[in-house]
Amino acid sequence: MAKQLLLIDGNSIVFRAFFAMHNQIDKFTNKDGLHTAAIYGFKLMLDHVLENFHPDAALVAFDAGKVTFRTKMYADYKGGRNKTPEELTEQFPYVRELVRDSGLHTYELKDYEADDIIGTLAKEGDEAGYETLIVTGDRDLTQLASNHTTVAVTHKGVTDTEHYTPEHVKEKLGITPTQIIDMKALMGDSSDNYPGVTKIGEKTAIKLVKQFGSVEGIYENIDQLKKSKMKEHLVEEEAIARQCKTLATILRDAPIDIKLADLNYNGPQTEKLIDFYQKMDFRSFLKKLDVLSDEQEVEIAPIKYTELTANNLELVSQLGDRGSFYLEMPDANYHTSPFAGFVIGNGKQWLVSRDSELLKTKQVREWLADSAIKKDVFNAKAQIVGLNRLGIELKGIDFDLLLASYLLNTNDNSNDLGKLAQEHEYADVQTDEEVYGKGVKRAIPNDEIFFKHLANKARAIEKLRSSLFKQLDENEQLPLYTDIELPLAHVLAKMEITGVHVNAQTLKDMGSKLTERLAEIKEQIYQEAGEEFNVNSTKQLGQILFEKLKLPVIKKTKTGYSTAVDVLEKLAPQAPIVENILQYRQISKLQSTYIKGLLKVIHSSDQKIHTRYLQTLTQTGRLSSVDPNLQNIPVRLPEGRQIRRAFVPSYDGWQIFSSDYSQVELRVLAHITGDHNLQEDFKNGEDIHASTARRIFHLKPEERIDRDMRRRAKAVNFGIVYGISDYGLAQRIHVSRSQAHEFIQSYFKEFPKVKDYIHDTIEFARKNGYVETITHRRRYLPDINAKNFSRRSFAERTAMNTPIQGSAADIIKIAMIRMQDELEKHHLKAKMLLQIHDELVFEAPKEEISVLSRLVPDVMDSAVKLAVPLKVDSKYGDTWYDLKK
DNA sequence: TCGTTCACG
DNA sequence: ACGTACGTGAACGAT
Numbered sequence: 020m021a022k023q024l025l026l027i028d029g030n031s032i033v034f035r036a037f038f039a040m041h042n043q044i045d046k047f048t049n050k051d052g053l054h055t056a057a058i059y060g061f062k063l064m065l066d067h068v069l070e071n072f073h074p075d076a077a078l079v080a081f082d083a084g085k086v087t088f089r090t091k092m093y094a095d096y097k098g099g100r101n102k103t104p105e106e107l108t109e110q111f112p113y114v115r116e117l118v119r120d121s122g123l124h125t126y127e128l129k130d131y132e133a134d135d136i137i138g139t140l141a142k143e144g145d146e147a148g149y150e151t152l153i154v155t156g157d158r159d160l161t162q163l164a165s166n167h168t169t170v171a172v173t174h175k176g177v178t179d180t181e182h183y184t185p186e187h188v189k190e191k192l193g194i195t196p197t198q199i200i201d202m203k204a205l206m207g208d209s210s211d212n213y214p215g216v217t218k219i220g221e222k223t224a225i226k227l228v229k230q231f232g233s234v235e236g237i238y239e240n241i242d243q244l245k246k247s248k249m250k251e252h253l254v255e256e257e258a259i260a261r262q263c264k265t266l267a268t269i270l271r272d273a274p275i276d277i278k279l280a281d282l283n284y285n286g287p288q289t290e291k292l293i294d295f296y297q298k299m300d301f302r303s304f305l306k307k308l309d310v311l312s313d314e315q316e317v318e319i320a321p322i323k324y325t326e327l328t329a330n331n332l333e334l335v336s337q338l339g340d341r342g343s344f345y346l347e348m349p350d351a352n353y354h355t356s357p358f359a360g361f362v363i364g365n366g367k368q369w370l371v372s373r374d375s376e377l378l379k380t381k382q383v384r385e386w387l388a389d390s391a392i393k394k395d396v397f398n399a400k401a402q403i404v405g406l407n408r409l410g411i412e413l414k415g416i417d418f419d420l421l422l423a424s425y426l427l428n429t430n431d432n433s434n435d436l437g438k439l440a441q442e443h444e445y446a447d448v449q450t451d452e453e454v455y456g457k458g459v460k461r462a463i464p465n466d467e468i469f470f471k472h473l474a475n476k477a478r479a480i481e482k483l484r485s486s487l488f489k490q491l492d493e494n495e496q497l498p499l500y501t502d503i504e505l506p507l508a509h510v511l512a513k514m515e516i517t518g519v520h521v522n523a524q525t526l527k528d529m530g531s532k533l534t535e536r537l538a539e540i541k542e543q544i545y546q547e548a549g550e551e552f553n554v555n556s557t558k559q560l561g562q563i564l565f566e567k568l569k570l571p572v573i574k575k576t577k578t579g580y581s582t583a584v585d586v587l588e589k590l591a592p593q594a595p596i597v598e599n600i601l602q603y604r605q606i607s608k609l610q611s612t613y614i615k616g617l618l619k620v621i622h623s624s625d626q627k628i629h630t631r632y633l634q635t636l637t638q639t640g641r642l643s644s645v646d647p648n649l650q651n652i653p654v655r656l657p658e659g660r661q662i663r664r665a666f667v668p669s670y671d672g673w674q675i676f677s678s679d680y681s682q683v684e685l686r687v688l689a690h691i692t693g694d695h696n697l698q699e700d701f702k703n704g705e706d707i708h709a710s711t712a713r714r715i716f717h718l719k720p721e722e723r724i725d726r727d728m729r730r731r732a733k734a735v736n737f738g739i740v741y742g743i744s745d746y747g748l749a750q751r752i753h754v755s756r757s758q759a760h761e762f763i764q765s766y767f768k769e770f771p772k773v774k775d776y777i778h779d780t781i782e783f784a785r786k787n788g789y790v791e792t793i794t795h796r797r798r799y800l801p802d803i804n805a806k807n808f809s810r811r812s813f814a815e816r817t818a819m820n821t822p823i824q825g826s827a828a829d830i831i832k833i834a835m836i837r838m839q840d841e842l843e844k845h846h847l848k849a850k851m852l853l854q855i856h857d858e859l860v861f862e863a864p865k866e867e868i869s870v871l872s873r874l875v876p877d878v879m880d881s882a883v884k885l886a887v888p889l890k891v892d893s894k895y896g897d898t899w900y901d902l903k904k
Numbered sequence: 905t906c907g908t909t910c911a912c913g
Numbered sequence: 914a915c916g917t918a919c920g921t922g923a924a925c926g927a928t
């Protein structure tokens with residue numbers, strides 16, 4: 020077998036590793052305060068590569084400095100780059116140390132870049148019969164791909180790579196690897212800061228290279244090009260194009276003073292690596308080495324536990340004033356999941372059992388219900404609901420690992436305790452999948468393994484408490500945790516336990532009518548199509564519409580023809596079948612998701628639906644609702660709205676009551692931007708879309724605002740909140756892109772501080788890597804500095820949207836906590852049932868409706884003090900459908 | 905398991 | 914030249 024050569028582009032991988040882990044930058048520091056994320060990421064990459072590739076020779080090349088022969092030739096080369104952050108530069112010496120301890124050679128050469136070293140050695144490798152793998156974060160190196168050299172470019176993160184062979188390059192770009200140089204010469208490279216030829220981008224560059232072979236080929240045959248602007252640019256900028264080609268070309272003959280023979284790879288120097296890991300506090304890598312040397316099973320620090328039985332319950336009372344508690348419910352739905360066992364305890368003693376009946380004993384029950392004993396848990400809400408099913412109260416919750424972890428970083432949040440602990444650099448607990456298995460094989464294991472796992476979980480919660488609290492404090496998030504999210508978990512638990520009464524018969528009656536209608540429409544569709552097919556299949560439907568009936572294709576998806584509503588609406592005038600398909604879709608959605616779906620989840624014991632609110636999922640701080648989702652019950656279309664007739668109060672003589680915030684997101688926008696005009700409009704109680712229309716269309720006071728103007732202004736308002744683009748706005752309100760552009764400009768002129776806010780927020784995100792809401796809820800945006808345009812743009816839109824959507828979420832959460840307090844304080848029978856982002860739904864005895872009509876809006880509009888008033892509207896009725904003012 | 909579609913704020 | 918408004922969940926067919 021051919022010898023194998025590994026060449027790693029040190030600088031680009033270090034950069035990649037650093038930015039890939041940028042959102043956790045503070046988590047990766049050693050005890051001396053050294054940042055270690057890039058070092059850690061580099062090692063991840065290295066291990067990953069060496070798993071699949073076993074080199075005989077290996078080298079990591081680094082840049083020797085900023086000055087190279089390229090900067091001497093072209094002063095602006097790589098100009099305009101941001102200064103490398105200090106947190107990164109300090110890591111380079113350690114990366115080199117790591118590389119050498121790992122048994123790889125390092126090399127750098129004055130005046131040359133790492134690329135050139137790699138290019139030169141790869142060529143030598145090719146000639147000496149090596150199979151070479153180049154690993155880099157820089158796509159430019161793909162020009163080095165050959166029959167015996169593969170270039171692995173990191174894709175996202177550091178271990179996910181895309182392998183470029185000449186075939187792969189051909190497939191992706193249609194050219195050879197060396198032609199990539201010509202392509203880049205023509206199109207330029209904004210990150211290396213050389214221009215290429217004006218107006219030539221990737222598409223045009225590839226076309227030219229395919230046609231003429233190379234930059235030189237183009238100029239030899241320039242006469243063949245028809246007269247055009249492009250030709251003029253090419254002719255005028257010939258010198259630039261040729262110079263860019265030199266800049267883009269990686270050297271294959273740099274004057275290096277090492278030889279392949281010097282680069283033997285003989286594996287890592289384990290002793291040194293262990294020292295290094297200790298210096299860096301890389302616990303997980305240390306664990307891995309232990310596994311290798313000690314066979315197995317030392318993975319997790321040993322733990323002692325005691326099985327709790329009816330005969331040693333006094334141990335619970337002896338635990339003291341703090342302890343972890345964890346009730347294992349193996350199904351995600353804790354309203355119905357069996358109880359597999361529990362653990363209770365602290366560093367002194369871990370008590371475990373499979374018998375949930377023991378929880379009902381006096382000793383345990385009192386321990387759980389004693390608010391003076393602080394409890395550390397994972398997912399407080401689930402624990403409260405689970406225990407409630409056993410008739411047990413859980414009081415004194417102090418630390419919720421899941422909740423705290425979510426607040427620290429919404430991105431890498433997991434519902435699995437083991438995974439989450441690992442995210443926080445705690446390795447002494449496995450994931451449920453590792454212990455219980457997955458799919459059909461998932462099962463609770465024998466006592467020994469199961470009890471140990473439970474004890475490990477409880478210990479992990481305890482061990483992580485102080486560090487997570489400390490991080491919350493550093494982020495100024497303690498009040499968010501203590502005063503909002505943790506109390507909210509209790510409120511949500513109550514709402515979930517209460518549930519919503521749903522009349523199954525109403526749904527069944529609606530269902531049978533819909534079944535009939537569906538059958539009729541389906542018949543008509545088959546007639547019009549001339550054959551029977553599965554209308555639910557977008558693939559089959561596409562074939563019927565666009566191939567058989569030859570309707571024009573308006574939009575395509577990755578997999579074929581798009582048949583989405585906006586497309587079908589455009590086609591509707593051309594063929595009657597389309598209208599029927601739209602009808603069919605609408606009704607079958609109601610039938611499958613809402614009639615059948617809801618009937619499936621009504622609990623037979625109480626005729627209620629008990630949703631679960633996910634408190635630790637969304638990136639903005641909103642809740643979400645599952646099993647079932649009660650936050651998307653139809654309301655917009657009259658047919659769908661009927662579903663709400665089935666949502667009824669739990670008792671005779673009760674009614675449904677609902678209050679919602681009016682325009683809460685735009686009010687938040689007015690508040691956080693400080694925009695004078697926007698604030699005035701709200702303070703004056705204006706119809707905000709109408710007043711926006713008046714401003715952006717420059718209407719005189721006496722001119723009236725027609726419906727269409729208001730509609731457009733409303734779309735602009737939405738657009739602003741979502742991160743507007745002229746294209747997006749144009750699509751939505753059916754105007755030209757340039758008109759949409761004008762609307763936006765006009766908006767920014769009228770509301771100048773909104774424009775400033777967008778700019779400042781994006782700047783803040785670039786600098787800090789995150790954005791935050793009025794309560795310091797954070798969202799990290801790792802893509803905010805991405806090179807890829809669309810990823811970066813997306814991050815920019817979320818940067819400006821998240822503080823708005825998230826602050827609105829904060830506001831209603833505060834209102835919910837206060838509302839629950841008020842209900843209890845006033846001894847009201849009314850129950851809070853649902854939260855739908857800006858709306859709270861209650862059930863209450865008729866006598867209490869007048870109380871709620873004052874109380875709920877009072878609580879909601881005073882939840883926080885903003886620079887503009889909050890407005891709340893209320894309605895009530897006999898069912899959720901019948902709500903009226 | 906993924907992609908598409910469509911329900912909501 | 915890019916590729917298009919933010920945040921969700923469920924059902925279904927295709928793979």
